[in-house]
Amino acid sequence: MTLDWCPGIREVCAHWHNAPMLHQTFEALERALEQDNDACIDCAKAMVEVVCRIVVESFHTVQAPLKPTQETPSLSDWLSAAIRALKLGDVRDDKFKKLVSSHHKLADALNDLRNKGGPTSHGKDPYLERLAVHHRRTAVLAADAIVAFLHKAYLDAMLDPVSSREPWERFEVANSLIDAHVGLSVEIEEEGAPTLKFLLPGGDELPLKIEVSRLLYLLDRAAYVEALNAARGAPALVTEQEKEQGEE
Incomplete structure (x- = not known):
């Protein structure tokens, strides 16, 4: 057998x-x-x-x-x-x-x-x-x-995307609807995580505040590692507080 x-x-x-x-x-x-x-x-x-x-x-x-x-x-x-x-x-x-x-x-x-x-x-x-x-x-x-x-x-069966463990591809019809009718913009604040704004039909917005590192980690691990390596070689950032202390 x-x-x-x-x-x-x-x-x-x-x-x-x-x-x-x-x-x-x-x-x-x-x-x-x-x-x-x-x-x-x-x-x-x-x-x-x-x-x-x-x-x-x-x-x-x-x-x-x-x-x-x-x-x-x-x-x-x-x-x-x-x-x-x-x-x-x-x-x-x-x-x-x-x-x-x-x-x-x-x-x-x-x-x-x-x-x-x-x-x-x-x-x-x-x-x-x-x-x-x-x-x-x-x-x-x-x-x-x-x-x-x-x-x-x-x-x-129609699965509930809130609790489903199915991959994104499983919701092809729903994905097509969202992609066709929902836009995306990014709002960058001086401090803190950026905010992704999903532009819903009718003018409403669905804000999602998320750290760049978290977004990369969830969506693309290879990109996360590449970004990490690039960040390690970048000069250290100076905060506003450190600037004020330096001026004093």
């Missing part, structure tokens, strides 16, 4: 490239697949749970909580929370509801298979026979189907 069995999982890992636990689980799955190890069943179940957690975290707020309330949430609990977060249960089409229900059944079956045959589950007889290859393949394919289903729904 190879990673060709789980294209959906590979796509998810490429998308959320900054999620350490997701990639750690993926690496464990990869090793188990290469070794034809039954541990791939545990990894497959864990991969589904991690993806559910990412989806839930993306939409969870204090005002609209989505995280499972159980002390030890099951895979089914996390999947239900992810489906609520993506509002997949709100679709009225009966056939789509059956599709959502089928993914719940897949998750339950995967969880049962993991509890019965996964070697890292607790309380197992050390002399249990290894599972057949079709058991491992079925577990991985089931996990991949659930992960791909959630990921595609996630990509189609």
Whole structure:
């Protein structure tokens, strides 16, 4: 077995490239697949749970909580929370509801298979026979189907830019609107940080006071380093207070 069995999982890992636990689980799955190890069943179940957690975290707020309330949430609990977060249960089409229900059944079956045959589950007889290859393949394919289903729904969802961890490119339509209708000017004060003024349609202004160093650090680390090196070679600035003291 190879990673060709789980294209959906590979796509998810490429998308959320900054999620350490997701990639750690993926690496464990990869090793188990290469070794034809039954541990791939545990990894497959864990991969589904991690993806559910990412989806839930993306939409969870204090005002609209989505995280499972159980002390030890099951895979089914996390999947239900992810489906609520993506509002997949709100679709009225009966056939789509059956599709959502089928993914719940897949998750339950995967969880049962993991509890019965996964070697890292607790309380197992050390002399249990290894599972057949079709058991491992079925577990991985089931996990991949659930992960791909959630990921595609996630990509189609409208995310809140205030709390989203998605990159700027994810909001292409919103970005185009802002770029077309909002201008930018800079107000430099004698002392203190400069103020960026975003010129809104209708004549209003949205001021944002920010240090140059902070702006460079947030937007372009290479430019930050270049500016730092240039600043190190510049002559020291003399403040107004130092000038007055010198004149005295």
